[in-house]
Amino acid sequence: MTEPLADVPGSRPVLTTHERFVGKVWDIASDEVDLGEAGVVTRDYVRHTGAVVIIALDPEDRVYLVRQYRHPVGAECWEPPAGLLDVADEQPLDAARRELHEEADLTAATWHALVDYCPSGGGSSEAVRVYLARDIAQVPEHERHVRTDEERDMIGAWVPLDDAVAAILDGRIRSSSAVAGLLATDRARRDGYTSLRAPDAPWTRPEATRLVR
Incomplete structure (x- = not known):
């Protein structure tokens, strides 16, 4: 590996989302996700505020x-x-x-x-x-x-x-x-403590975390 080790951002296309549960703090959703040649899969997950x-x-x-x-x-x-x-x-x-x-x-x-x-x-x-x-x-x-x-x-x-x-x-x-x-x-x-980052350093997080009640 020649590049620095890092996660690779990029979500797969979501064909349909089903809202399974809406809670006080977070929700549960089911997404039909298109993985290309691997086909379409269903992924249930907690949609969290972060x-x-x-x-x-x-x-x-x-x-x-x-x-x-x-x-x-x-x-x-x-x-x-x-x-x-x-x-x-x-x-x-x-x-x-x-x-x-x-x-x-x-x-x-x-x-x-x-x-x-x-x-x-x-x-x-x-x-x-x-x-x-x-x-x-x-x-x-x-x-x-x-x-x-x-x-x-x-x-x-x-x-x-x-x-x-x-x-x-x-x-x-x-x-x-x-x-x-x-x-x-x-x-x-x-x-x-020389490896510490600035408090406003870039932070990659999914849009789904930004829900506010």
Whole structure:
């Protein structure tokens, strides 16, 4: 291979789309996809808004994690602050700032794009950008977000990055946002964070992620 390793953008023609389910957060669709010589196939998938994840890192190499109940997997999962891209006209970095404020009572002065990933490209259009946030400060008590619903009982903690990585490799932490974000942070730390991208670096994600309720 002579060219840099990279995904190749380009969707196949969709002959028909059937809306199977319209939900509170995302939908389920069935597309009849023309694969050319391979024929026409049906692909069912979750049409997702997309999301942002924030790895907040302090000068002591600790990351801020929250423990939140995740009903589909039946567990309270340790993961970084995160949120959906479900606010009209909100830019991803602005969404990340908002989620860090709302879920962790934190702000950050320095932001970089850390890693982009698709959690389940075979069954969901979800695209995720992970940001590294540094130069952290606490949100004043009177400006803090009042958390409700599943976020009401979230527990937050500063955890040494090395301990968090060990928990992933031991199988004790399984959230995809934690696995991708924390391992990418560990990798970036090894090269002195010289591989980080600008927070507004180009991000290839499908149009289907841009749904807003």
